Amino acid sequence: MELDKMDENDWKYHGEGNKSLVVSHVQHSRVLRLLKYPSEDAENAHQTTEQAFQHIRNIVDYNKNVMKPLLGEKYVHSGEVVKLPLEFVRQLSLKVQQERPELRCDKVMDTFSGCGLCLPNLTQLSPCHFGDHRPPLCVEIKPKCGFLPFSRYVTKECKRKVCRFCMHQHFKLANGKWNRLSRYCPLDLFSGSKQRMYVAIKHLLEEPQNNLKIFKGGELIYSCNDDAKQQPDLNELVQHLRPYFHHCISLYNGHQSSKAIFSELIQLIGSALLSSGDSKRSVEPRKAESRQFCEASPLHRDPLRSVTGSHGLPRDCVLSKILQVQMLDNLDIDGLYPLYKRVEQYLEEFPKERNRLQIDGPYDESFLEKVKTCPSEDDGSIEYAVGKVLQYRIAMTAKDCSVMITFAPCGQDEKLQPNLVIQPAKHCFTYSVSILDLDPKPSDSIPHQYKLDSKIVNYYLRSTNTSQ
Ligand code: ATP
Ligand code: MG
Ligand code: ZN
Numbered sequence: 001m002e003l004d005k006m007d008e009n010d011w012k013y014h015g016e017g018n019k020s021l022v023v024s025h026v027q028h029s030r031v032l033r034l035l036k037y038p039s040e041d042a043e044n045a046h047q048t049t050e051q052a053f054q055h056i057r058n059i060v061d062y063n064k065n066v067m068k069p070l071l072g073e074k075y076v077h078s079g080e081v082v083k084l085p086l087e088f089v090r091q092l093s094l095k096v097q098q099e100r101p102e103l104r105c106d107k108v109m110d111t112f113s114g115c116g117l118c119l120p121n122l123t124q125l126s127p128c129h130f131g132d133h134r135p136p137l138c139v140e141i142k143p144k145c146g147f148l149p150f151s152r153y154v155t156k157e158c159k160r161k162v163c164r165f166c167m168h169q170h171f172k173l174a175n176g177k178w179n180r181l182s183r184y185c186p187l188d189l190f191s192g193s194k195q196r197m198y199v200a201i202k203h204l205l206e207e208p209q210n211n212l213k214i215f216k217g218g219e220l221i222y223s224c225n226d227d228a229k230q231q232p233d234l235n236e237l238v239q240h241l242r243p244y245f246h247h248c249i250s251l252y253n254g255h256q257s258s259k260a261i262f263s264e265l266i267q268l269i270g271s272a273l274l275s276s277g278d279s280k281r282s283v284e285p286r287k288a289e290s291r292q293f294c295e296a297s298p299l300h301r302d303p304l305r306s307v308t309g310s311h312g313l314p315r316d317c318v319l320s321k322i323l324q325v326q327m328l329d330n331l332d333i334d335g336l337y338p339l340y341k342r343v344e345q346y347l348e349e350f351p352k353e354r355n356r357l358q359i360d361g362p363y364d365e366s367f368l369e370k371v372k373t374c375p376s377e378d379d380g381s382i383e384y385a386v387g388k389v390l391q392y393r394i395a396m397t398a399k400d401c402s403v404m405i406t407f408a409p410c411g412q413d414e415k416l417q418p419n420l421v422i423q424p425a426k427h428c429f430t431y432s433v434s435i436l437d438l439d440p441k442p443s444d445s446i447p448h449q450y451k452l453d454s455k456i457v458n459y460y461l462r463s464t465n466t467s468q
């Protein structure tokens with residue numbers, strides 16, 4: 001990529017989240033991730049170029065030196081900071097504006113700093129996939145928090161029974177964020193039980209909200225509708241999938257084949273999530289570890305519950321990696337908040353300590369060392385409080401990340417003997433799994449987290465008429 005010859009016509013709108021907008025290159029398998037600001041701040045929020053550059057460098061360092069060692073080399077791509085010509089960024093911003101979903105337009109793209117993050121396009125599969133004519137499929141899942149808090153500081157009993165995602169759904173529905181409850185429960189996805197995962201993925205497909213997107217050849221083909229009242233069209237998705245699942249179609253017809261295709265897709269996603277990252281490695285034997293149930297999950301009262309039990313996740317699979325990092329939050333916000341206050345108080349007294357304690361980075365090896373060597377019990381020290389705050393922030397990143405699973409057909413299924421055509425899906429696809437959106441979460445979002453948590457819990461208790 002020649003930075004002085006950037007042309008906005010080579011790039012197109014790819015997607016966005018709350019913090020950044022992403023454009024993809026029309027030919028090369030690359031994306032640019034640009035920061036966004038609330039539009040009312042646009043006039044004065046533009047940081048100096050130096051600040052924006054530092055901000056993105058922090059993201060890269062955090063990815064490379066903190067999240068990569070914790071989540072595993074093979075899953076994390078840290079990217080590189082790029083300095084783009086301002087004219088290019090301005091033209092790009094105009095070009096993408098009409099493609100942006102309305103619900104995201106409360107923020108504007110940063111057109112002042114010219115800084116961006118260049119990453120591989122994870123919706124594409126880099127090594128050539130055996131010359132198959134079908135473009136790769138990519139499923140993006142934002143799984144959210146996969147465990148129930150186990151901290152002794154948790155005061156509201158319901159937090160030990162109902163997971164945060166399920167409680168938050170009620171709050172979001174009441175606030176008009178979504179029009180329908182999602183039946184997805186992260187505890188089912190993270191259970192490691194094939195049946196529970198199947199149901200969780202099915203619920204994600206039925207109501208994707210911002211937790212599931214599907215791309216084909218790098219183009220978004222399935223996600224929540226911009227008009228949130230309208231449900232996304234599963235039949236249309238099945239039409240897209242048909243060419244990838246010939247073996248299902250030959251067996252059934254009509255409605256039956258749609259169901260079979262849908263089911264194959266779910267199984268494919270499930271096995272990629274349980275694999276050790278790429279199809280070349282085999283699935284490890286399972287650990288028999290007991291896992292939790294969320295009382296709000298549709299599976300809670302399901303007869304399946306007693307049949308399937310829990311299996312736990314294979315150690316190296318992407319979900320297990322994410323879950324381990326999420327569990328660095330072992331005090332819960334209830335136990336963490338007083339420690340956050342301890343740190344704040346200390347810094348008020350000794351402002352210069354902020355640097356030594358690496359509260360806002362730099363995100364280097366010694367930052368990770370502080371996180372790893374944090375005492376396990378509160379010895380009253382500032383190091384303990386800082387260590388726990390840093391661990392909590394890393395866990396927040398892992399609760400907010402996305403998993404990208406990119407599949408490409410091997411092209412073998414057509415060449416197989418007719419009696420071998422019905423191959424399990426895993427033989428017909430090569431795939432790769434990555435984790436993205438691993439930004440550091442700022443310390444000063446902790447008071448907000450604390451308040452939000454109690455709002456969500458209280459609202460849940462009121463709306464479901466439960467006491468405690
Ligand atoms: P959130 O609101 O979830 O925190 P964000 O603003 O931090 O999101 P990202 O999640 O990093 O932004 O990016 C927004 C979207 O752009 C992603 O959901 C994904 O669909 C797409 N995207 C981001 N990075 C890549 C990549 N490297 N390859 C392909 N697509 C990407
Ligand atoms: Mg995201
Ligand atoms: Zn739940």
Ligand code: MG
Nearest residue numbers: 017019437439
């Ligand atoms: Mg993010």
